[in-house]
Ligand SMILES: [Fe+2]
């Protein structure tokens with residue numbers, strides 16, 4: 001049986017790509033080959049897509065978490081929008097770039113988070129609103145941690161590789177990351193801030209600590225370094241973003 005890596009190389013060659021072609025200065029630690037770049041795109045596509053299901057669940061959980069109605073409504077709309085956007089990043093942006101290079105869709109098994117069902121099942125609403133509020137806080141923090149790393153590190157990394165590759169697929173991908181993915185991800189990080197200020201901070205220091213720990217747990221899932229507390233506090237800011245900012249109807253200054 002052929003290994004996945006071998007099959008991926010064959011698919012690249014069938015489409016006219018040299019899997020060993022170096023992106024960046026060959027021989028330096030800064031350089032990767034086209035086969036590795038292709039693998040990264042598959043992982044990004046599947047991992048972004050895996051964000052669709054838990055955020056869809058969070059939208060519904062927000063309505064059952066005993067929150068003030070304005071916060072519940074805001075979180076429903078924001079998470080619903082995020083769910084659609086994660087599907088777009090997975091399928092439309094990274095998935096289509098991956099497809100263009102090899103002629104197959106990325107599989108859910110490429111996701112670094114599993115296929116999303118495990119997270120989604122713990123987000124099924126329970127009868128007790130306080131349990132739902134707690135699940136919402138835990139998951140919001142973890143997703144926020146993941147997204148801070150994606151925004152600050154992963155997307156810039158892929159954009160840099162695209163620039164060095166200098167191929168139409170890479171140029172198109174870099175443009176979509178700049179124009180679509182990064183602005184949307186910035187708003188997803190605002191949801192992390194909103195949940196903190198509206199639902200966690202009023203409940204006192206123990207819940208605040210838990211939120212910060214779960215944020216770092218999300219980062220650890222990607223093998224990203226944990227943030228220290230001053231950094232987290234600075235990123236969370238001093239107040240909740242507005243509903244219009246969360247939905248992208250108003251810019252954050
Ligand atoms: Fe995303």
Ligand SMILES: [Fe+2]
Pocket residue numbers: 051082086147184185188
């Ligand atoms: Fe996101």
